[in-house]
Amino acid sequence: MLTKRIIPCLDIKNGRTVKGVNFVDLRDAGDPVELAKQYALKGADELVFLDISATLEGRKTMHDMVLKVAEHVNIPFTVGGGISSIEDVDALLKCGADKISINSSAVKRPELVNELANKFGSQCVVVAIDAKNVDGNWIVHLAGGTIPTKLNLFDWAKEVEQRGAGEILFTSMDNDGTKDGFANDALAKLSQELNIPIIASGGAGTIQHFVDTFKKGKADAALAASVFHFGEIPISELKEALKENNIAVRL
Amino acid sequence: MKLVIINYGAGNIKSIQFAFKRLGVDAILSNNPEEIKAADKVIFPGVGEANSAMQMLRASGLDTLIPTLKQPVLGICLGMQLMCKSSEEGNTKGLGIFNVAIKRFSNVVKVPQMGWNTISDLKSPLFKNIEEDAFMYLVHSFYAEACKEQIATTNYEFDYASALQKDNFYGVQFHPEKSSVVGEQILKNFLAI
Numbered sequence: 001m002l003t004k005r006i007i008p009c010l011d012i013k014n015g016r017t018v019k020g021v022n023f024v025d026l027r028d029a030g031d032p033v034e035l036a037k038q039y040a041l042k043g044a045d046e047l048v049f050l051d052i053s054a055t056l057e058g059r060k061t062m063h064d065m066v067l068k069v070a071e072h073v074n075i076p077f078t079v080g081g082g083i084s085s086i087e088d089v090d091a092l093l094k095c096g097a098d099k100i101s102i103n104s105s106a107v108k109r110p111e112l113v114n115e116l117a118n119k120f121g122s123q124c125v126v127v128a129i130d131a132k133n134v135d136g137n138w139i140v141h142l143a144g145g146t147i148p149t150k151l152n153l154f155d156w157a158k159e160v161e162q163r164g165a166g167e168i169l170f171t172s173m174d175n176d177g178t179k180d181g182f183a184n185d186a187l188a189k190l191s192q193e194l195n196i197p198i199i200a201s202g203g204a205g206t207i208q209h210f211v212d213t214f215k216k217g218k219a220d221a222a223l224a225a226s227v228f229h230f231g232e233i234p235i236s237e238l239k240e241a242l243k244e245n246n247i248a249v250r251l
Numbered sequence: 252m253k254l255v256i257i258n259y260g261a262g263n264i265k266s267i268q269f270a271f272k273r274l275g276v277d278a279i280l281s282n283n284p285e286e287i288k289a290a291d292k293v294i295f296p297g298v299g300e301a302n303s304a305m306q307m308l309r310a311s312g313l314d315t316l317i318p319t320l321k322q323p324v325l326g327i328c329l330g331m332q333l334m335c336k337s338s339e340e341g342n343t344k345g346l347g348i349f350n351v352a353i354k355r356f357s358n359v360v361k362v363p364q365m366g367w368n369t370i371s372d373l374k375s376p377l378f379k380n381i382e383e384d385a386f387m388y389l390v391h392s393f394y395a396e397a398c399k400e401q402i403a404t405t406n407y408e409f410d411y412a413s414a415l416q417k418d419n420f421y422g423v424q425f426h427p428e429k430s431s432v433v434g435e436q437i438l439k440n441f442l443a444i
Contacts, residue, residue, distance in 0.1 A: 001368065001369070002407055003366060003386070005367070045367055071269045071272070072273075075429060095265065096266050096269060098266070098390075098429065118300075120299065121298060121299040122363065123392075124298070167365060195361055196362070197361050197365045220361065220365070221366070
């Protein structure tokens with residue numbers, strides 16, 4: 001049976017992990033390769049690296065990082081942040097990234113999704129969508145939730161699926177950082193209306209939140225950052241608990 | 252050990268090359284027929300769309316070379332699919348090494364299948380020291396039907412052939428290069444065949 005995936009997300013700036021990472025057995029918590037290797041050992045199913053570098057210089061270091069991760073890590077990983085062209089994607093895939101994720105560049109120019117799917121295949125095209133519930137309507141936002149668009153989450157998700165996205169990474173800006181659980185109603189609706197995998201993001205605080213997002217939210221994968229980085233939820237413990245709740249996981 | 256990864260423009264070959272490097276083997280990337288023929292082992296990778304990948308193979312004449320190879324050949328993902336008779340993807344005629352058709356999953360399940368699933372009913376030296384129901388990483392929308400050449404079974408929508416073997420030709424739908432230590436064991440087994 002296909003299992004539900006647990007995905008730690010690492011923010012990268014100028015080739016280094018940011019957000020304090022608290023792993024006792026790490027020599028260098030700022031080294032994305034060290035951290036990625038640890039996560040692979042501890043049972044993470046995939047990894048996401050999000051480049052938050054603001055400069056061109058910073059972006060260039062991302063290619064070196066991707067190359068090193070591909071060299072040393074034996075599980076799949078996605079790279080996102082600042083990707084807006086076929087050339088950007090080509091370079092990252094050539095460095096060994098398995099999937100790339102696009103967000104605002106797809107909103108600005110939706111044809112990009114078609115172009116990437118046609119050139120590289122849907123399997124490597126993840127479309128990340130950040131949305132907020134505004135008076136009962138889920139509205140897509142850009143720039144970390146600061147800029148609202150006119151797009152409705154569900155319409156936009158269906159559009160990118162038709163354009164060739166292989167997967168949706170949905171972050172609820174209302175839930176992100178709250179540690180109060182994932183946006184399961186919206187996630188369940190996405191899963192019902194779309195036929196591609198959905199990654200839940202934003203709101204992980206407890207093991208029960210993961211159980212709920214797989215059961216109530218029908219998510220195919222769940223992504224989180226701080227609960228993993230600070231060791232609040234060890235991945236092995238999380239997966240054991242999911243199994244006890246009859247959720248298929250890789251152990 | 253001379254290991255060649257066929258480089259015909261399709262897919263993430265870097266990951267495969269790195270996986271072998273972790274096992275201590277430097278793989279050569281090549282589309283040169285003489286170099287491929289002279290290899291001890293050959294990897295036939297592939298990620299992307301079947302029809303355009305087949306066109307790239309034909310353009311370099313590799314479509315006629317690959318079925319004549321005598322050394323162990325391992326097709327991975329789309330590489331495996333192209334070794335089959337035909338594919339529904341782009342209505343593509345394959346290399347015909349495996350006598351099986353490639354079909355698309357229906358919309359009863361999410362397509363692509365993306366993530367870790369088990370392989371069972373393992374029947375090949377390729378799976379030496381691999382336990383039944385080991386987890387492998389898969390990303391695909393098309394699958395090989397159950398068939399005589401099947402050496403591993405995976406269930407998604409139904410049971411399908413997630414690995415195939417005929418004589419010196421091996422094919423795996425999953426990505427051993429991305430399937431943690433178990434995947435690395437399968438690559439080691441291939442090197443030992």
